[in-house]
Amino acid sequence: MNGFRLLLKFTKGDKLKYIGSIICVALATIFSIIGPLVIRVTIDSIIGNAPINAPNYVVNFINKLGGKSVLVQNIWICGLVLVLLTIGRGIFLYFKGKWSAEASESIVKKMREKVYDHLQHLSYDYHVKVETGDLVQRCTSDIETIRKFLAIQLVEIGQAILILAFVLVIMFSLDTRLTIISMSIVPLIFIFGAVFFVKVGSSFELADKAEGRLTTVIQENLTGMRVVRAFGRQDYEIKKFDEKNRDYKNLTYNLVKQLGWYWSISDFLCLLQMAGILILGVYWVSSGTLTLGTLVAFISYESMLLWPVRQMGRIIADMSKSRVSLERIKEILDEPIEIENRQLLKPEINGDIEINNVTFEYEKNRTVLKDISFKVKKGQTIAILGPTGSGKTTLINLLGRLYDYDKGSIKINGVELKSIDKKWLRKHIGIVLxxxxxxxxxxxxxxxxxxxxxxxxxxxxxxxxxxxxxxxxxxxxxxxxxxxxxxxxxxxxxxxxxxxxxxxxxxYPILVFDDSLSAVDTETDSIIRKTLKERNKNTTTFIISHRVTTLAEADLIIVLEKGEISQIGTHDELMNVSGLYKKIWNIQNSLEDELLDVGV
Known part of the structure; x- marks a missing residue:
């Protein structure tokens, strides 16, 4: 029920429209139940010879028209009454649909906006781990499921309750025996529906998750289509899609089978009930203990009574599906957002950075950075080199507070990083990925x-x-x-x-190039770096790259290996000692010499 409590929060401002819809449903129901009574009076008292058995205001109305004899000669008046009742019922059903649709669209609009806004404020770590396709599916398909439930099924639940209440009163007034017989099967169908509700919920959830996985595959494939074509991976991608599509089809088909069984069994029970009433009714009519008009009216009311019961399968199924969708939406909204503490500092940021003994781990006992320490002065260029997985990007992520370090200290302009407002900090750091x-x-x-x-x-x-x-x-x-x-x-x-x-x-006072110069040629790389130095000498620049010629002119070069600083210094200093930097420099330069020798 947590999901439905969440839904109630979004109904604020739209409850009056739902109340109006329910009132319209009640009026439409009243018009519906009057119709069979008109038919009963017409058959028994107008066409037949039985005295008019109706409320006093109805009898008085007939007398004002000229009495029973006038209706006998103008039977079309009874037909006109039925037409007017149908028109009245249609008008109220129109407003019921209009107001429930307006309310549901308004609620779902607020829900979409809330979910989208929440996603914008979730942590960087959440977006790294979550599947994009699954998020898309939750924000589209799941919310659409909720919209359909709000627009159709929610009001139908009220309609079903009203029909049961009104029709039962009328049926008892018509014939107690038939009413008791007609109600005998209702508890069985409700119990059957309750069991179905419990079982179908898990099936809807499995199908929903399968649809999310399928959406993820489609999204990844369309995003990376050029890579797929370049490596001739079409067959592999088709096979992967077929696998997810087959899972989704099987789970959905299993759900359809469950719905099919429910509809078949519930319809069979309802029709069996109708047959029983018809047989007994005909017998009592032939024996003179029941009038034909009463039987016709009673069969009409029995259909009205069984309609909510027969529809209960669809309502329960959609309610179950909506509950699953609401829980999936709630999972997003329950994710903690990045807390924006307004009391945090918004100091001047000019690029002076001091990092002391910083240690960080994504998971417990899995250290990514260990005891990192170095100082940066405003306007310096810092180069970071290291093998894949050495912690280069993680270090930059800590600087922008995409993650918070576990131990140690990072200060910008002498202010502890954790005490600086995240939004303010990120407005002063430009990152090129x-x-x-x-x-x-x-x-x-x-x-x-x-x-x-x-x-x-x-x-x-x-x-x-x-x-x-x-x-x-x-x-x-x-x-x-x-x-x-x-x-x-x-x-x-x-x-x-x-x-x-x-x-x-x-x-920006701080610029970060996360291996972003690798896609440009060496000459353009050199021009960009030269321009950066001339453009703003007060900008502190971090450059992550595997191209040592890009790093050589930096004021400070940091070499990371297995999350630790293995070397630190200028180009000349690092070339005078054995280590990873000198080794990579020699390899890359020898490759360039070989390419020049062969005229490439």
Missing amino acids: QEPFLYAKSIKDNIGISKKYAKESDIFDSAKDACIHDVILDFEEGYDTLVGERGVTLSGGQKQRVSIARALINN
Whole structure:
């Protein structure tokens, strides 16, 4: 029930519309139950000779029309009454549908906004671990399931309760014997429905998760389609998709079978009940203890009574599915967001950094960084080198407080990092990732997106510093060129330089290049680094790279191995001692010499 308590929070401001829908349902139900009574009076008293058995206000109305004889001569009046009752019922059902739809759309809109907003404030670690396809499925398919339940099934539950209450009163007034017989099977169907509710919930959850896995495969495949084509992995991807699709199909088919069994058995029981009433009713009519009009009316009411019971399978199934969807939404909303403590400091940040004995581990007893210590002065360039998994990116993530270190101290301008407001800190650190993300917008929009009210001159200047300005001008549409989803229309180096320009436009006091210069050629790499030094001598720059020529001119080079600093110093200092840096330098230079010898 936790999920439904969550749902109640989103109904604020829309409850009146649901109340209006329920009132309309009640009125539509009243119009429905009057119809069979009109038919009963018509058969028994207008066509037949029985005295009119109806409330006094109905008898008085008939007398005002001229009495029974007038109705006998104008039987069409009874038909007109039935038509008017049907029209009235239709009008109320229209407003029921309108108001319930408006309320459900409003509630679901608020739910989407809440989930989306919550996702924006979840931790970096959460987004690293979660499957994107599963999140997409929860934010679309699961919320759509909830919308359908709110728009249709929720009001139908109220409608079913009202029909049961009203119809039972009328049925007892018509014939107690038939009413007791007709109610004999209702408890059985309700018990059957309750058991079904428990069992079908787990099946819906399994099918929902399978759909999430299938969505993930589709999302990954479409995102990495160029890689799939480049390596000829189409058959492998099709096989992987078929496997997830088969799992989803099997689980969904199993769910459909359960629903099929429920519908079949419940329909059989309901029709068996109808047959029993019809047989007994005909017998009592023939024996003179029941009028034909009463039997016809009673059969109509029996259909109304069994309708909620027959629909209970669908309502229960959709309720169960909605409960699963609500729990999946609740799982997202229960994830703790990054706490924004307004009392944290917002100091001036100019790039002076001091790291002392910092240790960090993602999981217990799995240390990623151990006793890291070094100092950085404003305006210096720091190069970080190390094998894969040595902790280079982790160190930068700590600097931006994407993770918080376990032991030690990191100070910026003499202020402990953990005491600085995260948003404030990240506004002063520009990060260019190894795999840049570009939006499906123009090049101008992609460069200016990180700076509010960016001027065209600012965009041009940052593009020039990233050595991409002239390339952009060669495009037919220039800066208005659409880069396509994730920048697919640009080469790897062009995407990288656009992302560099996006970082440079803000004049961050701290810049981080996380192996982001690897996609550009050596000459462009050198020009960009030279431009960075001339552009702002007060910017502290971190460069992670495996290309030692990129690192050689740095003020300080840090070599990480197995999470520890194995070497630290300038290029000249590190070349005078044996170690990983000198070894990589010699290997890369010898390869370059060999390429020059063969004329490459």
